[in-house]
Amino acid sequence: MQYYDIDLTKLNRYPISNRKNKVNIDQFASLKKAPHVENVLDIMPNILMAKDLKEVVALVVNAKRNGRSVIFAMGGHVVKCGLGSIIIDLMERNIVTGILMNGAASIHDFEIAMIGETSEDVQSVLGEGEFGMAEETGRMHNEAINLAYEANAGLGYSIGKYIRDNNFKYHDYSILSKAYELGVPAFVSVAIGDDITHMHPEASGEAIGATSHRDFLGFTSVLPNIANGGVYFNIGSAVILPEVFLKAFSIVQNLGYDMSGLNTVNMDMQTHYRTLTNVVKRPTMRDGKGFNLIGTHEIMLPLLASAVISELRE
Numbered sequence: 001m002q003y004y005d006i007d008l009t010k011l012n013r014y015p016i017s018n019r020k021n022k023v024n025i026d027q028f029a030s031l032k033k034a035p036h037v038e039n040v041l042d043i044m045p046n047i048l049m050a051k052d053l054k055e056v057v058a059l060v061v062n063a064k065r066n067g068r069s070v071i072f073a074m075g076g077h078v079v080k081c082g083l084g085s086i087i088i089d090l091m092e093r094n095i096v097t098g099i100l101m102n103g104a105a106s107i108h109d110f111e112i113a114m115i116g117e118t119s120e121d122v123q124s125v126l127g128e129g130e131f132g133m134a135e136e137t138g139r140m141h142n143e144a145i146n147l148a149y150e151a152n153a154g155l156g157y158s159i160g161k162y163i164r165d166n167n168f169k170y171h172d173y174s175i176l177s178k179a180y181e182l183g184v185p186a187f188v189s190v191a192i193g194d195d196i197t198h199m200h201p202e203a204s205g206e207a208i209g210a211t212s213h214r215d216f217l218g219f220t221s222v223l224p225n226i227a228n229g230g231v232y233f234n235i236g237s238a239v240i241l242p243e244v245f246l247k248a249f250s251i252v253q254n255l256g257y258d259m260s261g262l263n264t265v266n267m268d269m270q271t272h273y274r275t276l277t278n279v280v281k282r283p284t285m286r287d288g289k290g291f292n293l294i295g296t297h298e299i300m301l302p303l304l305a306s307a308v309i310s311e312l313r314e
Contacts, residue, residue: 009201014130014135016135028083039311063231065312068226069226071231073101078301079101086305089305092178098225099176101188102194102240103194110159110163113170148211149204149206149207154211154215155215156179158211185219187216189240223259224257226262227259228262232262232265234264234266235266242277249283260286261287264284265280266291267294
């Protein structure tokens with residue numbers, strides 16, 4: 001078995017301005033507050049998934065009114081589909097009170113804040129060795145992580161702070177930037193080797209691991225807030241975040257926190273084993289309720305948000 005020379009400093013990178021992206025902010029949901037509309041739930045049947053959606057909306061409304069937490073955990077697809085503005089709106093209304101992202105979501109959020117675009121066309125550049133090689137993304141995202149490591153800070157908080165400190169042109173579209181501004185707890189759980197930023201010479205496994213683990217502990221520390229009527233959403237993460245949630249849930253149970261009365265919701269385009277098992281079923285078996293809402297994010301999330309806002313107005 002031969003070992004080949006892998007020196008990241010020898011990579012051929014290019015300016016992100018040269019990269020073709022599949023989405024830009026002109027396609028995103030509006031940053032404006034959701035207008036007052038008739039409650040779409042009123043025309044839905046009280047059957048199957050429509051019934052579940054109505055119950056989930058009621059749980060979120062009750063959580064808001066009773067001071068319980070609503071945590072959104074999300075994968076990258078949610079962010080690059082232009083839904084950040086809706087999540088920001090829900091944070092500003094104090095409906096969503098906590099954020100958990102995987103590494104991909106944080107990178108899409110970072111690029112959107114930086115250039116107003118994201119989501120390169122992987123298939124068209126992979127064969128040329130250009131996938132993930134935008135210099136600014138690799139250098140600056142890693143710089144934010146390395147600064148977090150030096151400051152003994154968390155990853156999600158520090159990326160939001162970095163976006164603000166560097167006055168990124170489109171920071172208003174960034175979930176992490178808005179979370180930093182509002183003081184909403186925001187965490188990023190990273191699997192090393194999973195993200196394009198790990199391909200760059202500025203990447204430090206030590207810094208990535210330490211800051212991501214700090215965020216895991218931070219996320220675990222706020223998890224008891226979803227007990228007794230709170231709601232935890234897993235949106236568009238099939239593996240990493242369901243596993244993170246399960247381990248964090250086990251820790252708080254082990255430490256004696258009462259997690260009864262929690263509600264969990266998985267939202268995705270299809271059902272996966274870990275989301276159904278680790279989010280919907282296992283944590284709610286003793287005393288709680290789990291829901292599995294299937295549909296595309298760009299339709300289901302605006303639908304959920306508008307229904308919650310309409311219910312709170314009534």
